[in-house]
Amino acid sequence: MSGRSTPSRTGPPAETGTTAVGRPPRPPMGPGRGGPFAGMNVPAEKALNFWPSARRLLGTLRPERAWLVLVIVLSVAAVALSVIGPRLLGEGTNIIFAGVVSRDLPAGASKDEVIAGLRAAGQDSQADMLGAMTLTPGTGIDFTALASVLLWALALYVLASAFMWVQAYVLNGVVQRTVYRLRERIEAKINRLPLRYFDSIQRGELLSRVTNDVDNISQSLQQSISQAVTSLLTVFGVLLMMFLLSPTLAVIALVTVPLTLVTTAVIAKRSQKLFVAQWKHTGELNGQIEETYTGHALVKVFGRQQEVGERFRQKNAELYQASFGAQFISGLIMPAMTFIGNLVYVGIAVVGGLQVASGAMQLGDVQAFIQYSRQFTMPLAQLGSMANLLQSGVASAERVFSLLDEPEESPEAVGSVPAGGRGRLVFENVSFSYSPDKPLISSLSLVAEPGQTVAIVGPTGAGKTTLVNLxxxxxxxxxxxxxxxxxxxxxVSRRELRSRMGMVLQDTWLFGGTIRDNIAYGRPTATEDEILEAAQATYVDRFVHSLPEGYDTVLEDEGSNVSAGEKQLLTIARAFLARPSVLILDEATSSVDTRTEVLVQQAMSALRSDRTSFVIAHRLSTIRDADLILVMESGQIVEQGTHTSLLAAGGAYARLYEAQFAAPVAEV
Structure with a gap:
């Protein structure tokens, strides 16, 4: 089971070094266990616990502290240069306006003489305005000074853009490395989760957490960190410049802060639960699609396309409603911020015009202040809209963290099985149940000697597959x-234990690769001759030569380009190549035809030589030659013996045998 990890509701996580072949056996259903469409009507998740989850999400950035400091330094430099820019442009406006005004003034007169003349003429407002300006009457626009100011402004904006580009590059590395580590943690976690977890969750739901939610976290971190740092620094920098220009206008601009906070809080509170519902419904829809696709043949056979389509439309409608509501409500933040910003803009324009007329400010200073007011309200609006993205990302993070917090398998031991062990397996008073209130196996004991073939038979749900799972x-x-x-x-470690065991299941599993690679999965270090020997011994070689590329034929979609029986032969060849100490065959020949089954039985006899073998079979004809047959009912071994002795006893085995071979079709 090593290598590729394939999450499943009915199978355990893959573990490196295991020689089991095929998907893990399906445990009997019990209370709380996953059926074909389990989990579709699970209770709604609890409301998002925003701040603890947000702090934990930010905690994943801890290994990138040094790079985050660099991001902040670059952001400070970029914002500082950007904040100085409007002040320089305001100076340029002052130069132009002063030049236009001075051109109409008498040349040769001083500024003080012109102001005195205006006051004498009763034009005090114009005198106050000229008093706040720097000009020389009759000179016109100073293009040299204007060019110098514009070149400085251009240089500042170019440098600011360069710093922002480097900041974005560094931040992208920070986020992608963080998400990379998060994916590694998830993959490692999946390999440590017990089979019980996969029995209780939809495969599509799990895949949605690993893919959709992680991608959403990546996008949220990428955008929210950059916006948060830049916006906060811009707010403080712009606020400082506004107070330096005009404390009165700065106070007017500050009115946006409480309005922004209140508006954002009200809107975010309503959209918070909708974002949780959005990602919950996304996972459920993915699970339904995955199950329908996996069983599309059965859906068509039983004519359930309409019911499946209706369920899809219902779940899709739920996702639509949650997504529409979350995006619409959170999308109100930006228009609300824009409206507040426009109100402030009107106030600044009116008061600033009055201050220019009174000589308290120059026209260029008001222009710069209006630019600053835009720069001030824009980051506030970005911070507000960022709540939309941040809520979505934290909702996804909470789903991922819930996976990472799942109880794991018991800690690994460090011991090992003695080298050269032949596979003597002993059960001593074993008890097990899937649910505490419904015992399955109780005080079971048995001994399987090396080289012995132990067959396990019994009705469905008797505990046969559970036995080998244990x-x-x-x-x-x-x-x-x-x-x-x-x-x-x-x-001993699970890897050590499973490296001594090989498993061939009724439900075959092949990965996307060549036939040679799939056989070699049982022992990656095997030579070409050993692979060929295993293929010939299990009659894989017979059908491989009929394929266009032979052993280099690439299997598609879990082996959809070969028959079910051929897939099973490939998994048997995989186990043959692994040559484990203990061999487990769970209905291993159920998909092959009768003639091939005889040939495979001969191959399995060679494979079972000097190894302990457990064979689970419903077709009793396949286990007549077993050294020991265990008959299980309700988790207990009710009979054991050879085929001949059990028939002679006339008990449960005899009834099973007669039901298959001797009894006519009975009326129900």
Missing amino acids: MMRFYELDAGRITLDGVDVTA
């Missing part, structure tokens, strides 16, 4: 112990 430690025992070659399986 051998592989896909589940932990409630009581008792299992030993392999005298060593308690809990005293």
